[in-house]
Amino acid sequence: MAAKTESYLRKKIKSDFGKVRLNLCLVGHTGAGKSAFINSIVSISKGHISDVSSVKTEDIGGVGTMKLLRIQGNTTDLLNQVYVFDTMGFTLAKSPEDNGITDKDLKAVLEGEVEINHKFSSVGSERTGYHNRQENKPHCVIIVVSAEALQLHDDSVLTRKMRNLHRFIPSDVSRIVVITCCDKISESVHQNVNEIYKSKKIYSIVQKATKTFGTPENMVFPIVNYYKELSLNPEKNVPILYALLFALTFAADRQELRTQT
Template identity: 70%
Template sequence: MGFTHTNSDTGIKDEDLKAVLEGEIPTYHEFNSSERTGDQNKEENKPHCVIIVVSADAVQNMQLNNDSVLTTKMKNLHSFIPSDVTRIVVLTKCDTISDLVHKSITNIYTCQTIYSVVQKATKIFGTQESMVFPIVNYFKEWRLDREKNVPILYALMFALNFAADRQELRP
């Protein structure tokens, strides 16, 4: 379940997203259910870290001054996230927007195209550049690729560290 390009009933609804981020939805809640039952301990249910996963080509093609449904949803997403919850953006499929990265994943942090998409993502999601992680997806590979793993594991490490920091701050 995620955002869609239309205002239809498919995808996550704004009110459900807000409820999750405020801790009003209990663990294991089924979103196709109309009832919200379970523990009402909002602090316990509140997320430690929000990871926004979005395709790099979707961000690259998004117009910042466009009022399309998807652009509006993406821009408003950061307003739903409480200020005390860390947000991380993972840009997937970076090899599809850059031939340089497609040739070698080691170019992911030096490629100008990727950097411009990272900057655009910071404006859309209201986060810092250091919180945007470009990665290349596994697609048809049968074996692990150390070069592909590094950016993925780097993003995961940051998410876990921020979640652990938040957990330590809780009373």
């Protein structure tokens, strides 16, 4: 069943968006799985496990992505006309040096004012040198959050920062939420990814995401990233492809609206 669904999703993405130039931008907290999600969708796009974005392990500290990265597939890939942007995450701000992306940098990225390889600032907010780079402005922002982070108390620093994300997303940019690490909070999902749409625990996390980010449930997608696997499997691909399909659908809608103004 999963293999048939995967085949359908692949064909739809290829037919609907194979020749459409779209920008997707990932934002979220450090450790959310942004880079792992990029590797996952690129792996599915290419048909084999790929490593195109650096993934931080639990043994390595820091804030992860330091520069604005733009990733595009080859002409033979599923995502041959889609640009995926990876950004520095935000942190719990234990120290100024480990504060993650600044509000100014985040706003500039989402407004399309940042060049590729722009080095993000983790301290201070008085940076200059932004330029109008509308070709880099996202059509859809993918807010990536770990299921574990969503379990934090509503008054936690991280939860408050996540709630504030909507302030930085322009009105002509769509958004979806991708919840990663679902296998870490649900034993049934850990044992079988197919349970991701049946688990009551995952559904409660989806509801928490709608409350945190102000997005409806049909814009929230629980997934499990590829991280340790050596090969792809349809059960894991399907939730990721659903998230990708809707991100592209919403992105195309916003692109169309921009061309009309």
